[in-house]
Each structure stands twice: as C-alpha cells, then as structure tokens.
Amino acid sequence: MNTNQFTGSSPVVFEIKNNRIHTFTEKPAPRVKKIPPDLRKKKIDFSSEPNIIKRFVWRLKEDHQFLRSTVQLAFVLLCIWIGFEFHLFMKWGMSGGESAFVERPPGVDGFLPIASLMGLLHWLYTGTVNTIHPAGVFIFIAIVGIGLLFKKAFCSWMCPVGTLSESLWMLGQKIFGRNITVPRWLDYPLRSLKYLILAFFVWTIFGMSARVLETFLYSPYARVSDIKMFLFFADISNFALTVLLILIIGSVIIKNFWCRFLCPYGALLGALSWFSPVKIARNKSTCIDCELCTVACPSNIKVHKVNKVHSDECMACMSCVQACPVKNTLEMKSTVTYTRVPNIVFASLMIGLFVAITGLAMLMGAWQNDISKEEYLRHFENINAPMYDH
Numbered sequence: 001m002n003t004n005q006f007t008g009s010s011p012v013v014f015e016i017k018n019n020r021i022h023t024f025t026e027k028p029a030p031r032v033k034k035i036p037p038d039l040r041k042k043k044i045d046f047s048s049e050p051n052i053i054k055r056f057v058w059r060l061k062e063d064h065q066f067l068r069s070t071v072q073l074a075f076v077l078l079c080i081w082i083g084f085e086f087h088l089f090m091k092w093g094m095s096g097g098e099s100a101f102v103e104r105p106p107g108v109d110g111f112l113p114i115a116s117l118m119g120l121l122h123w124l125y126t127g128t129v130n131t132i133h134p135a136g137v138f139i140f141i142a143i144v145g146i147g148l149l150f151k152k153a154f155c156s157w158m159c160p161v162g163t164l165s166e167s168l169w170m171l172g173q174k175i176f177g178r179n180i181t182v183p184r185w186l187d188y189p190l191r192s193l194k195y196l197i198l199a200f201f202v203w204t205i206f207g208m209s210a211r212v213l214e215t216f217l218y219s220p221y222a223r224v225s226d227i228k229m230f231l232f233f234a235d236i237s238n239f240a241l242t243v244l245l246i247l248i249i250g251s252v253i254i255k256n257f258w259c260r261f262l263c264p265y266g267a268l269l270g271a272l273s274w275f276s277p278v279k280i281a282r283n284k285s286t287c288i289d290c291e292l293c294t295v296a297c298p299s300n301i302k303v304h305k306v307n308k309v310h311s312d313e314c315m316a317c318m319s320c321v322q323a324c325p326v327k328n329t330l331e332m333k334s335t336v337t338y339t340r341v342p343n344i345v346f347a348s349l350m351i352g353l354f355v356a357i358t359g360l361a362m363l364m365g366a367w368q369n370d371i372s373k374e375e376y377l378r379h380f381e382n383i384n385a386p387m388y389d390h
Contacts, residue, residue, distance in 0.1 A: 034288075035325065035326055039326050039329075040326065041326065041327055044062055044063075061344050063322075064318040064319075064321055064322045065317075065322055067343055067344065067347055068157055068347075071158065071347055071351065072157065072158070075157075075160060075163070076160050076163055078107070079107075082105045082107040082108055085103075085104075086104065086108050086226070089102050089103065093376055093377065093379075093380035096377065096380070096381065097377050104226075104369075104371075104376075106134075106367050106368055106369070107135065109133045109134075109135040109136030109137075109139060110136060111226070111229065112133060112136050113264075113265060115133050115136055115222065116133065116137055116139060116140035117201070117205055118213055118217060119133055119136055119217060121208070122210065122217055123137060125209075125210035125213065126210055129364075130214070130217045130218070131369055132217055132218060132223055132370075132371070133225075133226075134368075135366075135367050135368075137361075138358055138360070138361035138366065139358060141357055142353065142354045143265070143354075144268070144272065145353055146158075146350055147272035147273060148272050148275055149277065149278070149353065150276060150278060150316060150349070151269075151273040151278065151314055151316040152270055152273050152312075152315040152316060153315065153316040155259055155263075155266055155269060156315035156317040157316075157317075157347065158350075158351075158354070161258065161259070161263070162256075162315075165256050165258055166256070166298070168248060168251035169251060169252065169253075169254070169256065169257075171252055172252040172253050179254060179255050180253050181300060182254060190261045191260060191261060191313070193262055194260075194261060194262050194263050194267040197264045198264040198267040198268055198271075220388055221388055221389070223371060223375075224379045224383065224388055227380070227383065228383075228388065247262075255298050255299075256298060256299070260299070260313065270312035271312065273312055273314065277334055278332055278334055278341055278346070279332070279335055280303065280308065280309040280314065280316070280318075280320060280321065280331070280332055280333075281307065281308050281309075281330070281332075281333040282303065282304070282307055282329065282330050283328060283329045283330070284307065286326050286328060286329045287304070287326070287330075288329075290325065291304045292324065292325065293320035293321075293323055293324050293330055295323070296319040296322070296323035298315070298317065298319060299313040299314060300313075301314060301320075303320045303330070308335075316346075318343060332346055
C-alpha cells in the first residue's frame with residue numbers, strides 16, 4: 001500500500017491497493033474506480049536503453065517533463081550566452097573602447113518588452129521597423145504568436161524568468177515540504193494585478209501617436225535603454241534589492257508568485273491563450289477521479305473537474321498529463337481536428353515558430369540595430385548626462 005498526502009486547501013490522500021486508486025480528503029470519503037489493465041499507463045524504464053543518444057531521444061518523446069526541462073535549459077543557456085556577450089560589450093564601452101570590441105547581441109532586446117511593444121505599434125503606424133531595437137519587435141511578435149497558438153507555453157517552456165520561478169517554488173517544497181496555497185478569495189484579486197499592470201501599459205502606449213512613438217524610440221534614452229538596464233542591476237539600489245528579495249522569497253513559498261500575480265507578459269499571454277487551438281482535454285469515460293492531475297498542476301487549476309482546460313493560468317506545462325495514470329484520458333488536443341498533439345510535436349512547433357519569426361527578422365536585415373561603434377562610445381562617455389535620464 002502506498003499513501004501520499006499533498007498540500008492544498010483540502011488535502012487529498014490517495015491509496016493504491018489491489019490495482020485500485022482510492023481518493024479521499026482528511027475526512028475519508030473514498031471514491032473507487034478500477035483501472036483496466038489495458039488502460040493503465042506503464043512506467044517506462046529508460047535505463048533499459050544502453051545507447052545514451054537513443055535513450056535521450058526516447059525520453060524526449062515519452063517524458064513530458066524531461067522534454068520541457070530540456071527546452072528550458074536550452075533557453076536559459078541562450079540567455080546566459082546573450083548576457084555574457086552583452087557583459088563583454090559593456091566592458092568595451094565602459095573602458096572607452098580600450099578593451100576588445102564585442103558586438104552588442106541583438107537578443108538583449110528581448111529583455112525590453114515595453115520598447116518592443118512600442119516598436120511594434122510604431123511599425124503598424126508607419127510601416128517601418130525602428131532601427132534602434134528592431135530585434136525586440138520580432139521577439140515580441142514570436143512570443144505573442146506562441147500565446148495565440150500554444151497557450152501560455154512560453155511561460156513554462158521558454159521564459160528564463162518562468163524557469164527561475166519554477167526552480168524557486170520547487171526549492172521551497174524541498175525546504176518546507178510544501179508551498180503555501182493562497183485562498184481563493186485572495187487569489188482572484190491578486191491575479192488581477194497583472195492585468196491591471198498590463199492595462200496601464202497598453203493604455204499608455206496605445207495612446208501615443210506615431211510621431212510621439214518615433215520621438216521616443218529614437219531618443220537618447222531609448223538608444224541606451226539596454227545599457228541603462230545593465231547599469232541598474234550592476235549597481236542596484238537598496239530599495240530595488242529589497243523588492244527583488246521580496247519577489248524571490250514570495251516565489252519560494254508560493255508557486256509562480258511573480259508570474260501568477262504580477263507579470264504583465266503573463267497577463268497578455270493568458271488573455272491570448274483563450275484563442276489557442278490546443279487545450280488540455282479530459283476523457284470523462286475513462287477518468288478515475290483520482291485528482292492527481294489537479295495535485296500536479298502548478299497553477300492550482302481543478303483539472304479533474306473540467307472537460308477542457310480553458311483557464312488563463314494554464315501554462316501548457318503538461319504536468320497534469322504526465323500525472324494521469326490512465327491512458328488516453330488527459331491529453332493535449334487540437335480543438336480543430338480533435339486529435340492528440342504529441343508532446344514532441346507541440347514543442348517542435350512552438351520552438352519552430354520562435355525560430356522562424358526571429359530568423360525572418362535576420363533575413364530582412366531587421367535584427368541588428370544601426371548604432372555604430374563610434375556612436376556607442378559617445379553614449380558611454382556621457383551616460384550619466386541628464387539627456388539619458390527617463
């Protein structure tokens with residue numbers, strides 16, 4: 001007999017005995033359904049494959065969370081690479097050009113979402129992509145495209161902040177044995193904060209005319225906004241450090257604290273996810289009501305109660321799918337063809353879309369900005385001048 005207890009507002013206990021799963025709350029009220037042998041998911045022993053490469057590929061195909069972790073790691077390494085290149089670029093600039101020159105990596109624009117949204121709106125108004133942070137526009141379009149087609153998968157598969165947030169709440173589980181679940185009466189108003197932040201940015205930016213947008217995008221501050229961002233974190237104030245520590249602590253004790261309550265990007269992708277043609281779908285006829293899907297969900301969605309997961313908090317992480325012990329019961333499905341979308345296909349399409357859009361920007365010549373080395377050196381020399389304040 002195996003017994004496990006999970007955290008939550010109503011702790012769930014499940015018991016496996018004689019090929020049956022019993023679930024009950026603290027006051028035992030068991031619900032029992034037998035899993036037919038032909039429907040029970042079989043545990044795969046990946047170690048049985050001696051070839052490392054074949055074992056790796058096999059696990060990518062069959063293990064949802066291993067595949068997701070691999071994609072997360074790849075994007076974290078990409079961000080580290082961009083950060084290292086930008087550090088070397090900053091070193092060159094702060095030395096007045098005496099250090100070895102390293103070209104500014106355009107990918108740093110991905111960390112300037114407000115400038116990217118402004119750049120996209122400016123493009124729609126004028127028909128031309130701004131030449132100061134052009135890469136950011138296409139990165140933003142790629143992320144929006146992922147939100148429209150693959151729900152909030154960017155948050156749980158590709159976003160480095162999302163990966164860090166997930167690592168922090170997992171650390172909290174290891175330290176404290178559980179995470180705090182925010183009561184529903186408080187969770188809803190807290191979740192609305194990110195939508196209010198998003199609404200503020202959208203209202204402010206969409207209220208700008210094409211001329212105002214262009215004036216800002218080509219202003220001295222906008223030209224060095226990435227440099228100012230780097231200097232902000234390199235010489236972080238006590239107040240900013242305190243806020244950062246609060247966010248870190250909150251993320252340790254509450255799952256996805258920043259992403260769930262405060263991230264405007266998450267709010268945008270959550271709103272777009274309603275139009276996504278893929279959804280987590282539950283087969284009621286084979287569901288055994290074990291609630292393991294709900295327990296596994298990092299977004300606290302009651303997966304076991306719905307036929308399709310429409311929640312704006314669903315990050316398409318597929319933790320619930322992997323937790324389900326019954327074949328063909330909980331799956332990512334297309335709402336257009338009503339067919340299952342295999343995890344490797346889902347990941348490949350999502351990454352492919354991101355690569356295609358950013359690759360198109362490179363082919364169009366809209367990836368690198370047009371700021372010369374000489375201009376950058378002038379900006380570095382006067383970086384503390386009032387003209388670069390905002």
